[in-house]
Amino acid sequence: MSLKAAWRGVLLIAALSYCFTRFCGFKLLALLRGTEVSSRERAEWMQLCGRVVLAALGIRARIEGRVPSGPVLIVANHLSYLDIVIASAAVPSAFVAKSEIASWPGFGILARLGGTIFVNRVSRVSAWEVADRMGERMAEGVPVLFFPEGTSTDGSEVWRFHSTLFAPAVERGLAVVPAAIFYEAVSADLQERDLCWFGDDLFFPHLLRVLGVTGFTAVVRFGEPEVFPDRQSAAWRSHDAVARLRER
Numbered sequence: 001m002s003l004k005a006a007w008r009g010v011l012l013i014a015a016l017s018y019c020f021t022r023f024c025g026f027k028l029l030a031l032l033r034g035t036e037v038s039s040r041e042r043a044e045w046m047q048l049c050g051r052v053v054l055a056a057l058g059i060r061a062r063i064e065g066r067v068p069s070g071p072v073l074i075v076a077n078h079l080s081y082l083d084i085v086i087a088s089a090a091v092p093s094a095f096v097a098k099s100e101i102a103s104w105p106g107f108g109i110l111a112r113l114g115g116t117i118f119v120n121r122v123s124r125v126s127a128w129e130v131a132d133r134m135g136e137r138m139a140e141g142v143p144v145l146f147f148p149e150g151t152s153t154d155g156s157e158v159w160r161f162h163s164t165l166f167a168p169a170v171e172r173g174l175a176v177v178p179a180a181i182f183y184e185a186v187s188a189d190l191q192e193r194d195l196c197w198f199g200d201d202l203f204f205p206h207l208l209r210v211l212g213v214t215g216f217t218a219v220v221r222f223g224e225p226e227v228f229p230d231r232q233s234a235a236w237r238s239h240d241a242v243a244r245l246r247e248r
Contacts, residue, residue, distance in 0.1 A: 005212035008057060012211070015056035016106050019049040023113050039115055039142045043092035046114035050088030053110075058215040063090050065222030068177040071138040072225060073169035075238050076179040077158050077246060078147035080197030081107060082210070082218070083181050087145055088114070090220040094137040096130060096146035096165060104203065119165075121150060127164045135168035144168070145179070148235060154193045155183070158243040163235035170234055175225035178238050180245035182219040190216070221245045 023037075023045055030037045037045075054061055059082075068074055068091060076087065081104075084095055095111070099118040102108050111118075117133045120126035134144045148161035169176050183192045190213060197206045223241050228234035 002212045008211040011056035015052045039140045042115035046088040047092040050085045060217040062219045072175045074145040074177045078152045086218040093143040093145045131167045161235040161239040163231040166231045166234040177225045178223035178241035180221045184217040
């Protein structure tokens with residue numbers, strides 16, 4: 001492990017500790033008023049955490065396009081576990097993520113406290129239960145963001161979008177907003193693919209690589225919202241919109 005990676009690891013632990021402390025503050029205020037921490041408060045806390053964690057990792061951030069708000073469904077391409085941190089920093093929202101993330105040290109706790117909705121990717125029953133919870137979040141006025149590819153990729157192309165989780169927006173006549181996530185490297189020796197987490201790559205070795213890089217810029221580019229008549233058209237048209245946004 002390089003000295004840079006070790007130092008950023010210390011900063012990451014400090015950032016996560018700060019986030020957990022801030023959540024305790026939210027929880028205490030909720031207890032004093034006799035309520036639970038709301039979905040909106042969790043989303044805003046996640047945004048704060050996203051920005052703090054990006055700073056600890058030495059990742060710069062840039063937002064392009066109009067940032068969505070209110071009861072909308074945001075759909076994005078998926079490059080790694082960093083996408084939740086990057087998207088959180090860009091827009092306060094509830095996330096849908098694979099169930100395995102819930103058990104990850106640090107990031108998993110962050111996701112659970114932030115109100116992330118976990119889905120079992122091999123269970124259709126789980127998918128429809130998740131769709132109901134997504135609808136509840138949007139009914140509370142909180143944007144919901146998910147990755148319809150169903151897995152992270154190397155960024156060479158946007159994979160086919162699965163249509164099931166478009167249902168909460170389609171059934172309620174709510175807008176779907178496409179979003180493209182980029183990793184802009186700082187040198188010719190470091191490409192976006194080198195920063196992606198995909199295939200059989202293990203979590204901790206990848207995290208160590210990220211901690212050791214000179215730094216890069218994370219870009220979230222939002223497209224125009226659109227209301228769709230059915231899940232299938234929502235999936236393929238949103239896929240094409242995200243693919244276009246990914247074009248440099």
